[in-house]
Every structure is written in C-alpha cells, then in structure tokens.
Amino acid sequence: MRSIWKGAITFGLVNVPVKVYSATEDHDVALHQVHDHDGGRIRYQRRCETCGQVVDYEHIDKAWDDGEQRVILTEPELASLPAARAREIEVVEFVPSDQLDPIMYEHTYYLEPEGMSTKAYVLLRRTLHATSRTAIVRFALRQKTRLGALRVRGDVLVLQGLLWGDEVRSADFAVLATPVSVSDRELELSGVLVESFEKDFTPDEFSDDYQVQLRALIAGKLDRGEARTVHALDASADAPAGGDVLDLMEALRRSVDESRRRSSGAG
Template sequence: MRAIWKGALTFGLVNVPVKVYSATEDHDVPLHQVHNKDGGRIRYQRICEIDGEVVPFADIDKAYDDGERTVVLTKEDIDSLPAERSREIDVVEFVPSEQVDLLTLDRAYYLEPDGASPKAYVLLRKTLEQTERTAIVRFSLRQKTRLAALRVRGDVLVLQTLLWADEVREAAFPALDEPVRISAKELELSASLVDSFASDFDPSQFVDEYQEELRTLIDAKLEKGDALDTSETFGDREVEETGGEVIDLMEALRASVERSRAARAGAADGTKKDAASSDSTAAEKSAKSSKKKAAKAS
C-alpha cells in the first residue's frame, strides 16, 4: 500500500506521527464507453468555450459564480487556506461508540505509526479499547475539512470519515405516521423467522454476483464473439416479480419459517450424509488395508 497522507494525530499534548492509507479498494471490472456503430472509443476533452482550444489539466483553475460575478480561485489561493495547510488530525472528543450513527460513516483509512517508537500509537489504541469509546477527530484531506471517527480494528487504528450533519437527510414518510396494529402472533412468527436465519456474519462468504457474471460474459464473448448465445452461458432465467403489498402477512410468515427450516434441515442432512459417506469410505479403506496385511502375514 502507498500512503496518501502524512501528519500527526494529536490529543491534548500527545502527538502521534502517522501515515494514512486507503482501507478499501475497488475490484469492479473496468469498462469504457464506445460508439455502438463502429466500436470507436469515446473520448472526453476539456475545451475552453472562448477560444475552442483543448486545455491541459495543469492550466485549469476553479471558479465560483454567484449568478452575477465570477471569482477565479487559483491553486495558490486554495493552498493558502489555513485548513488545507494543516497536517494534524485533531481529536476533539471521545464518545461512547454506540453514539456514532452507522448512517454517517463514509470512507475508511488505516493509520500506521510513523515515529521512532509506536508507544503513543499503542497507548491510544489500548485506551480506546479499554474505555469502549470512539475518538471524534477533525482534519483536512484533499481540499476538504473532514470529521471522522477514530476506532480500533484488530491492532490498527482506523479513521472513518463521517458525513456532516446537514448531509444526512431526514426520513419523512407519511405512511409511518399512521398507527399500525401488530398482533402477538405476528411478532412471534417474525421472531421465529429471524431465528431461522440467525448466523455469525462472515463477509468472505458473500461475493459480488454481478461482477462475477460480468466477467463470465466477457470471457464468453472473447471466446465466441458476437455469436455468443447468453442463454447458453447463463441459462434461461425467469425474472422473479418482487414488490407489491403482501396480502396475507401471517401466511407469508408461516411459509417463510417453514421454508427456512426445511432448507436448514436439508443442509444438515447433506452434512450428515457427507460425514457418513466419509466414514464409510474410511472404513472400507481400513478393511482393505487389514486384508492386505493379513494376506502378507500368511
């Protein structure tokens, strides 16, 4: 990984030099646009509307237009902002971790200790673990002042940027203002359905099916060209109709619980059969081995 930012994490008089790394990466299949008539690649150019010339990126500044006047801001103007020059991640408060709304979480970054000794880094990490609190920090990155949550992941401090309060919309849905009666039986069946799907979350068990299918499509098209029959590649699939109101909620809950239980039972039976088959195979091998030994002994 390559560090995207270097600075210091500060709280009180404590200063922790750190390097910042992107914690996530994109694995989507890279696609570009082409003209459907001849396959020519689509190109975009930065053209000045006054002289019609293509402008190199290095010669482009930013501007603000209030409707009557335009103010041009050069790179030097932007760099002169005090917040932009700051190389510090300032801890402003430590809050109970449950108070950080998941809806506000944005990009994640790893922090690596950059000093001669990682002691201050480890001290802060252990303090956050022991107090079960999250540090709220403020810093500047890529021409933006950012609010972030500093928390622990394994042995590493993770910086996760937060949306500002005015960036989160309020959910105002009139349908939720109406009183709704939920019976005890409906709640019981719903809880049973939840129990039937209960598990420990393991993100490695999930894959991006769309990207996998897209790669399959690309490989098949590279092999067969325009003669590709997608039904041969993916099979004929019926599109399930989703949405709409469930007319009989109780019946839907019962059916869902029964189907989930049947699926779990089938999976368990399959596991038992596999185990029995494995035991049987092992027993057969053991018996054959014993016969061979007996034959050699005689």
C-alpha cells in the same frame, strides 16, 4: 499498500506520527464507452463555453457562482487555506462508541505508526479499546476539512470519515406518521422468521455476482477471439509531523493537568 499521506494524531500534548492508507478498494471491472460501429474509444473534451477551445488541465481553475456572478479560485489560493495544509488528525473529544450512527460513516483509512511512535500508538489503541470510546477528530484531505472517527479494528487504529451533521437528510415520511396496528401474533411470527435466518456475519461468504459474471463474459469473448486491437490513439509530499518530541509520560501528565484546569475554570 501505498500511503496516501503522513501526519500526526494529536490530543493534548501527545503527538503520534502516522502514515494513512486507504482501507478499501473498488473491485468493479472498469468499462469504457466505445463507438458501436468500429469500437473506437469515446472521449470527452474539456471545452470552454466562452472561447470554444479545448482546455488542458493546467489551465483549469475552480469557481463558485450563483447564476449571476462567478468567483474564480486558483489552485495556489485554495492551497493557501490553513485547513488545506493541515497534517494533523486533531482529537476533539472521546465519545461512547455506540453513540455513532453508521449513516454518518464515509471512507475508511488504516493508520500505521511511523518512526518511534509505536508506543504512543499502542497506548492510544489500548485506551480506546479499554474505555469503549471512539475519538472524534478533525483532519484535512484533498483540500477538504473533514470530520472523522478514530477507532480500533483488531491491532490497528482506523480513521473513518464522517459526514457533517447538516449533510444527513431527515427522513420525514408522512406515511409513517399514521399509526399502524401490529398484533402480538404477527410480531411473534416475524421473530420466528428472523430466527430462521440467524447467523454470524462472515463477509467472505458473499460475492458480487454481477462482477463475477461480467469477468466470465469478458473472458469468454477473449477466448473466442472477439477482442479488437487497441490502436495507439486510444492508449492513453510528504510533510513532517513537526513539533518537539516530548516524553510520552510527561506529555500525558501535562495534558491531563491542562484538561483539569480547563474543567475547573469552566466550573
């Protein structure tokens, strides 16, 4: 695997440099659109609505508009925002793991300790496991500020992106507001049916039948010589974690003292 970026988990004065890797990958067969007459690849052009010219990526900026006014935002302007440059996975709070609703989960990343940070990494992992807690964190990736859950998976710390609260829609279905009567016998029979399907979940037992059949279809056409030759026209920073390195025990002591001072002040 190749790391996406390098950063550091920070909580209190503790700093844990890590490498971030995408934990999942898409197994779908990539398909292209082609002309049914001659098999030529169909490509989309980035054409400007104002001048009609095809525009190279180097001349494309982003913009916001409300239908009447348009504000153009250049890449240097977006890159200058503090959140876009952040290389910290900042721990905001530690919460009971069972409080997280799976509907909020997004993409998952593996975190690998970097350099001499293994002890602090293992300490954080063991602490999360022993306390049944998940760390709620803030981080930035691809010029977006994100909310995340830092949790344990086996021997690895996993960073899982979370949706922001206002990104989860309410399911206010009127039909569910009407009372429904369910008898004890119906509930009992439903329970029996569930028990008949009970089993421990083993992901490797399941396969994507459509993709398996699609690969077989492609292989069959190749074997029968039904492939066309692709013509030439069809072919197509690491940042330092930063900061002075403190002794791990000293960083923990200072962080606990600071947390207690804040708690006392709030009281």
